Amino acid sequence: MKTEKLMIYILLSLVLFLVLIMSFSVYMRLKPPESVVLVAFRMPYQMLSHYLTITCGVGVILYMAFILIKHCKPERYALFLGSGFAVCCMMGVIYSMRIWGATAKVSGMKYQKTMKENVQYEVQIEDLHEQRKVSQCSLFTPTGSPYEKNLVVYLNYGGWSAQDEKMGTYLQELVTDAGYSYVRFVGTEKEQGNITDIVKSVKGNLNLLVEERQYEKVVLIGGSAGGNIALITTFSNDDQDIFGEAFPVDGVIALYPMTDMESAYEYFVEQAEATSFLGKLGDKLYCGLYGNDSGTRTFAGETKKLDEAVFGEKQSEDSLYKKASVLNLVGEQNIPTLMIGGNADSMVVVEDNRKMYEYMKSKGMDCAYLELPNVEHAFDIVDNTARRRTCVEIEKWLDTVFSK
Numbered sequence: 443m444k445t446e447k448l449m450i451y452i453l454l455s456l457v458l459f460l461v462l463i464m465s466f467s468v469y470m471r472l473k474p475p476e477s478v479v480l481v482a483f484r485m486p487y488q489m490l491s492h493y494l495t496i497t498c499g500v501g502v503i504l505y506m507a508f509i510l511i512k513h514c515k516p517e518r519y520a521l522f523l524g525s526g527f528a529v530c531c532m533m534g535v536i537y538s539m540r541i542w543g544a545t546a547k548v549s550g551m552k553y554q555k556t557m558k559e560n561v562q563y564e565v566q567i568e569d570l571h572e573q574r575k576v577s578q579c580s581l582f583t584p585t586g587s588p589y590e591k592n593l594v595v596y597l598n599y600g601g602w603s604a605q606d607e608k609m610g611t612y613l614q615e616l617v618t619d620a621g622y623s624y625v626r627f628v629g630t631e632k633e634q635g636n637i638t639d640i641v642k643s644v645k646g647n648l649n650l651l652v653e654e655r656q657y658e659k660v661v662l663i664g665g666s667a668g669g670n671i672a673l674i675t676t677f678s679n680d681d682q683d684i685f686g687e688a689f690p691v692d693g694v695i696a697l698y699p700m701t702d703m704e705s706a707y708e709y710f711v712e713q714a715e716a717t718s719f720l721g722k723l724g725d726k727l728y729c730g731l732y733g734n735d736s737g738t739r740t741f742a743g744e745t746k747k748l749d750e751a752v753f754g755e756k757q758s759e760d761s762l763y764k765k766a767s768v769l770n771l772v773g774e775q776n777i778p779t780l781m782i783g784g785n786a787d788s789m790v791v792v793e794d795n796r797k798m799y800e801y802m803k804s805k806g807m808d809c810a811y812l813e814l815p816n817v818e819h820a821f822d823i824v825d826n827t828a829r830r831r832t833c834v835e836i837e838k839w840l841d842t843v844f845s846k
Contacts, residue, residue, distance in 0.1 A: 451519055458526045461494060465533045468786060468816040474714045475724035475741035477788035481818065482727060484786065488817055489824045495534025498527045537816060538827040546812040546835055549803035551778055553810075554842040563587050565618050574647050577604045577628040581651075582614050587621035592844045593657040594624045595648060597664035597672050602640060602752045604628040605668075612822070613663065616833055620840065623657070637674065637752050637766050642686030644675050649689050659844055661693040663836075666789065666820060669699025669781075670768070676779075677771040684765055693778035693843040695836060698787055698819050701768040702794040703753055709791050711749065714742040769798050778808040780839045782832050784817025810839060 464487035467480050487494070505524050563584030570579040578598055584590055594617045596610040610626050617624040629643035652660060664672035676694040678685035700706050716722045728741040738744070753762040764770060779802065781795055795811070802809035812835050814821070814828050821828040 451523070454523050458523060458530070461498070461530045462526065464494075465530055465537075468537065468818070471786070472720070472788075474710055474788060475716050475722075475728060476718065476720040478724035478728045478741060479720050481788055484788075484818045485820070488784075488821050488828060489826055491534050491537055492826045495531055495538065498531035498534065502528045502531055540815045541817065541827045541831050544812060544814050544831065546810050547799060547803075548810045549799070549808070550776075550806055551808035551810065551842055553838045554845050555838070561587075561621070563618065563621060570651070574651065576643070576647055577630055578607060578626055579628075579647070579651070580607065580626045582618050582624045582626075584618045584621050584623065589621035589844065590623050591656065591658040592622045593652065593655075593660045594622055594840065595660060595662050596624065596626050597644065597662060597668040597675075598626050598628050599640075599664060599668035599671055600666055601748060602637070602667040602671070604630070609823075612825070612829065612833070613836075616837060617840070620837060622840065622844065623655075625651070636754060637671075637762055638685055640671055640752075641675050641678060644671065645686050645689035649687065659692040660690075661695065661840065661843060662691050663695040663697070664699070665697035665822065666699065669696035670701070670703075672696055673699060673701065673768040673779075674766055674771065676777055677768060677773075677775055680773065680775070681765070681771065684762075691777065692846075693780070693839075695780045695782075695839065697781075697822065697832070698783040698790055699768075699781065699795065700790050701781075701798045702791065703749070703763040703767050705767075705791050705794050707746075707749055707753075707756055707763055710745045711742050714740075714745065716740065769794075769801060772798070772802065774805065776805070776807045778839075778843050780810045780812075780835070782812045782814070782835060784814045784819070784821055784828070786816050787819045789819035810835075 464483045467483040468487060470480055472480055502524060563586055566583045566585050568581040568583070570581055571577060573579075594613070596613055598605045598607070598609050600609070605628070607626065614624045614626065627644070627648065629647050630640060662672040662676055664670070672694050673696050674685065675689060676691050679688040679690065682688060716725050725740045729739055729744060732744060750756070753766060754760050756763060781799060783790065783792060783795055785792055792813070796813070799809055799811035812832075814831065817828050822832055
């Protein structure tokens, strides 16, 4: 019996140790490649924090109830474990409260309250990718909705290439429940090409879709590289010699995007040399998870290879890093923009997104920026507190743009 109890204590101790590391990791800041080590704990935590908090809370309540009912004094080690899980529970509560308490910075535009009736529309689903000759073009139309001529386009790119069709499902439900049409889209059919090829394909195919279906207003949305593509597509209509025909949109939502590729290259390639044990461990973790196509066995080497495939060699005359940096494209264009990201994001340069918001604010443009505290990259992959907070902001913002 003592052996069995000891094994249970050891197992619970290991679980507690793991959860504590995950909990504390969201409050730590490291630069790449050291940050890769944190990502291994931080991303699972932000995905599971909602459930971990509930589980730890229920566990502590049951434990205390057992003590009170049995009137027994807990063993020292049991009390230690109970206290540890109680700490994890409180950290989870604080984490969630900070996310819900975050306030979006809004310039120019005034949010409209969501005042639609709670109507369940029947959603018509069409797969148009073969017709459009693209990787993905799944169209969702809420039939009978008075708002179905308002279209939200989700650019389903990760690392500037096509993502799994399941990505963006929560956005599809949010959008169609509001009565707007929604299309999950990837513009390239086979090879992704460079950033100009991608944007030209997006613009060309979406122009045809909008003209064919006679949509009245269009909003683009994308996450990470998809957010970068959405922003470039939105603001590059004055650079048709580089990015192809114009595709006018009424607004753009960018989730944890890259907005300045020159800055990103400097941060993730030129400044990402492993100089410590954690840095070397980060290199090994990254290459182990995502491959080692560059042969450099480093985070910086893999990032350089990916970036150059999309934006060209940094020092070459054909380099697109400067031309494709969103801040250089915005100019005086006042297109409603919503950016949402986490201040713990280790996959983008958060300061660049702040800089873009401040620039648009200084010009009096319609821009909103929500920065979620202690939140990592790709926080919306699963249902969690950060995703739910994001949905609230997106719904209000879409209503504001489409009601103009």
